[in-house]
Amino acid sequence: MHVEPALGQRMQGGEVPEFRWTLEDDECDCVFQRIGEWTNPYLGRTHRVRLCCIWAELYKEFPQYVQDIPAFYNHNTGEYEPEPWEWNGEADMPRAFWYRQLASLMGSSLEEVREKYKDQQPPKGTPRPKLVQQEVRVNLHEVVGLLTERAMIAEEELNKAIAVIAALKRDELQLDRIVLAEGGFSVLPAEEEVSDAKPDGSDNDRYK
Numbered sequence: 001m002h003v004e005p006a007l008g009q010r011m012q013g014g015e016v017p018e019f020r021w022t023l024e025d026d027e028c029d030c031v032f033q034r035i036g037e038w039t040n041p042y043l044g045r046t047h048r049v050r051l052c053c054i055w056a057e058l059y060k061e062f063p064q065y066v067q068d069i070p071a072f073y074n075h076n077t078g079e080y081e082p083e084p085w086e087w088n089g090e091a092d093m094p095r096a097f098w099y100r101q102l103a104s105l106m107g108s109s110l111e112e113v114r115e116k117y118k119d120q121q122p123p124k125g126t127p128r129p130k131l132v133q134q135e136v137r138v139n140l141h142e143v144v145g146l147l148t149e150r151a152m153i154a155e156e157e158l159n160k161a162i163a164v165i166a167a168l169k170r171d172e173l174q175l176d177r178i179v180l181a182e183g184g185f186s187v188l189p190a191e192e193e194v195s196d197a198k199p200d201g202s203d204n205d206r207y208k
């Protein structure tokens with residue numbers, strides 16, 4: 001399972017590796033797998049580095065600069081927690097991750113754990129409850145009916161306004177009979193006809 005340095009993963013022109021190194025590929029024994037990847041479509045090149053393995057070699061050379069602590073450092077509490085947590089992730093526990101947890105719990109090597117647990121499944125995830133989206137069903141006929149009704153009301157209002165303007169222009173309506181209310185208007189009923197008005201309506205003096 002080790003990436004043999006001698007093997008040299010250097011790819012020859014046009015050659016593509018069998019599979020892509022990922023953080024959880026379990027292809028090395030490093031506790032924290034770290035892969036660096038640089039890829040660029042314009043250059044047509046990908047540069048992928050197993051940083052964890054390179055660092056592991058460096059750690060051997062400079063052990064005085066490395067702290068390897070058998071506990072989790074909780075940034076919230078500032079305390080070390082030696083007991084590994086139980087898996088509470090949303091997805092299933094990644095196998096590579098699980099092996100490392102077991103190795104830590106059992107004090108075994110990764111090789112032993114892989115052999116012993118290869119046929120078993122890692123802890124299942126606990127999916128978060130999904131947000132229930134309220135579905136609003138719309139009856140198209142109802143909507144069309146409602147809009148038609150509104151259009152008819154609007155048309156009626158417009159006709160009424162045109163009639164009022166016409167009456168004003170013809171001097172058949174006094175302005176004070178028009179009352180503005182709630183974004184619209186209404187016309188107060190006419191007062192009793194002036195008794196001496198001529199029946200043919202030609203006497204316009206009554207409004208003066």
Ligand SMILES: [Zn+2]
Nearest residue numbers: 028030052053
């Ligand atoms: Zn590694």
